[in-house]
Amino acid sequence: MSLLEVRNISKSFGKVDVLKDVSFTLEKGEVLSVIGSSGGGKTTLLRCLNFLEFAEKGQIIVNGEVLYDGVAVNDKKLRENRLHFGLVFQNFNLFPQYNVLKNITLAPKLLKKGTDEEIEADARRLIERVGLSDKIENYPCELSGGQQQRVAIARALALNPDILCFDEPTSALDPELTGEVLKVIKGLKNGDSTMIVVTHEMGFAKEVSDKIIFMADGIIEEMGTPDEIFNHPKSEKTKAFFSKSLENL
Amino acid sequence: MSDFLEQLPIVFDALNEGFLQTLKLFVITLLGALPLGLILSFGSMSKFKPLSGLIKTVVWIVRGSPLMIQLLIIYYFPGIVFDNNIWGSGLDGRFVASAVAFIINYACYFSEIYRGGIQGVPVGQQEAGKVLGLSKTQIFFKVTLLQMVKRIVPPMSNEIITLVKDTSLARIIAMQELIWAGEAFLTGSRGISGQIWPLFFTAIYYLVFNGVLTILFGKIEKKLSYFKV
Ligand SMILES: Nc1ncnc2c1ncn2[C@@H]1O[C@H](COP(=O)(O)OP(=O)(O)O)[C@@H](O)[C@H]1O
Ligand SMILES: [Mg+2]
Numbered sequence: 001m002s003l004l005e006v007r008n009i010s011k012s013f014g015k016v017d018v019l020k021d022v023s024f025t026l027e028k029g030e031v032l033s034v035i036g037s038s039g040g041g042k043t044t045l046l047r048c049l050n051f052l053e054f055a056e057k058g059q060i061i062v063n064g065e066v067l068y069d070g071v072a073v074n075d076k077k078l079r080e081n082r083l084h085f086g087l088v089f090q091n092f093n094l095f096p097q098y099n100v101l102k103n104i105t106l107a108p109k110l111l112k113k114g115t116d117e118e119i120e121a122d123a124r125r126l127i128e129r130v131g132l133s134d135k136i137e138n139y140p141c142e143l144s145g146g147q148q149q150r151v152a153i154a155r156a157l158a159l160n161p162d163i164l165c166f167d168e169p170t171s172a173l174d175p176e177l178t179g180e181v182l183k184v185i186k187g188l189k190n191g192d193s194t195m196i197v198v199t200h201e202m203g204f205a206k207e208v209s210d211k212i213i214f215m216a217d218g219i220i221e222e223m224g225t226p227d228e229i230f231n232h233p234k235s236e237k238t239k240a241f242f243s244k245s246l247e248n249l
Numbered sequence: 250m251s252d253f254l255e256q257l258p259i260v261f262d263a264l265n266e267g268f269l270q271t272l273k274l275f276v277i278t279l280l281g282a283l284p285l286g287l288i289l290s291f292g293s294m295s296k297f298k299p300l301s302g303l304i305k306t307v308v309w310i311v312r313g314s315p316l317m318i319q320l321l322i323i324y325y326f327p328g329i330v331f332d333n334n335i336w337g338s339g340l341d342g343r344f345v346a347s348a349v350a351f352i353i354n355y356a357c358y359f360s361e362i363y364r365g366g367i368q369g370v371p372v373g374q375q376e377a378g379k380v381l382g383l384s385k386t387q388i389f390f391k392v393t394l395l396q397m398v399k400r401i402v403p404p405m406s407n408e409i410i411t412l413v414k415d416t417s418l419a420r421i422i423a424m425q426e427l428i429w430a431g432e433a434f435l436t437g438s439r440g441i442s443g444q445i446w447p448l449f450f451t452a453i454y455y456l457v458f459n460g461v462l463t464i465l466f467g468k469i470e471k472k473l474s475y476f477k478v
Binding site: 050051052075079080082083085086087089091093094095096097106107110111139140141155156159 | 371373374376377378379380381382383384385387391392395396399475476477478
């Protein structure tokens with residue numbers, strides 16, 4: 001049984017069909033990268049998985065449990081569902097009024113995931129893992145973009161999601177800061193996290209992924225191993241995308 | 250000179266009485282307009298279009314016309330048009346009419362400030378709370394509220410300092426506030442007439458009062474300066 005099974009997800013905004021019958025599976029410990037030109041529906045896919053948007057139809061199944069079946073669920077169930085997934089946003093969305101430690105402990109404490117001591121000890125371990133032990137008392141406005149994004153990753157990890165999603169985690173960063181964030185994400189792979197990463201960093205995707213999805217116009221145009229997608233793309237759209245990305249390099 | 254020294258305590262007595270009325274109007278306006286403004290701001294953000302449309306129109310009219318006219322209309326309209334002066338002719342009636350006009354007027358200004366503060370918090374903050382499994386209540390109190398407060402304090406303090414000075418407009422319906430008390434010594438009051446200096450003294454009251462408020466708001470802003478929104 002796959003850890004995550006997404007079946008025939010469709011989502012439209014008004015008349016625009018943004019996701020059309022999207023299906024894929026993900027095994028525990030796997031890293032899936034989602035690539036494709038902007039407007040292809042990548043963000044919407046992650047938002048549907050995190051229940052910030054609701055697909056009109058389709059199923060989202062985690063560990064065999066059907067979390068979502070195209071119909072609205074009550075508030076309590078919705079919050080439980082969300083905890084299966086974590087999301088790291090393109091622009092971090094740290095809570096500006098809390099320091100690094102509190103950004104990470106806020107949700108676990110409110111959700112009573114343990115005693116305050118346990119939660120804080122956990123948070124300190126996570127902060128160390130993302131290499132920010134010396135910034136634990138700092139506020140987001142005192143951190144660089146790369147540091148903020150690393151805090152955001154630690155914040156998402158603190159709730160132990162089954163699947164951690166990243167929406168272009170380095171797109172808002174200056175080029176010299178992308179490396180530190182990508183390194184942290186690579187480190188998580190060795191830590192056995194299951195991840196879905198929407199990214200434009202092709203080298204990173206190639207290196208870290210077990211599976212690649214190329215999305216275009218709301219459909220999965222092509223899916224396969226990094227070798228299949230990067231070295232032997234079958235779809236014309238995929239090929240066109242790569243030649244265009246190369247031009248932009 | 251000895252005249253002046255004799256007159257001084259008399260003038261101060263009168264100005265203090267006037268200032269008390271000013272202060273009363275100021276406090277009551279805040280007590281009424283701060284919560285009413287919040288209600289109006291929720292109304293103006295309502296998804297129910299007739300409600301938000303109505304409130305936006307009222308806010309537009311109230312903010313777009315002089316408070317002095319609103320005072321005159323609220324005070325005289327019931328008596329002249331319906332032949333029923335609900336305010337009575339006494340001082341209390343003038344005060345209540347002033348308070349009503351001020352509360353409505355300032356609630357409209359405050360509602361826009363609240364709206365800006367609420368809508369100014371990026372939607373990503375709520376979404377970050379949601380994906381962390383927080384409830385709507387938790388998100389409001391633990392994530393967005395303080396960010397709203399921080400956004401609201403500077404425009405709110407401007408508006409409140411304007412209110413201090415605006416209270417003097419109540420003089421137009423002969424509410425006996427600070428300016429009225431000072432001005433009385435021009436025409437004659439308590440045995441003093443033809444004196445302009447009491448009027449200058451009234452300005453000092455406003456300056457000191459606003460000075461205190463400025464320091465207070467500065468303290469609050471400083472307290473919230475440890476983070477950026
Ligand atoms: N909230 C929304 N309302 C209307 N249209 C939207 C909304 N979100 C996304 N879209 C549209 O859906 C399409 C896919 O967007 P998105 O998922 O952000 O793509 P990507 O992340 O691949 O760039 C775009 O055409 C975008 O304009
Ligand atoms: Mg996107």
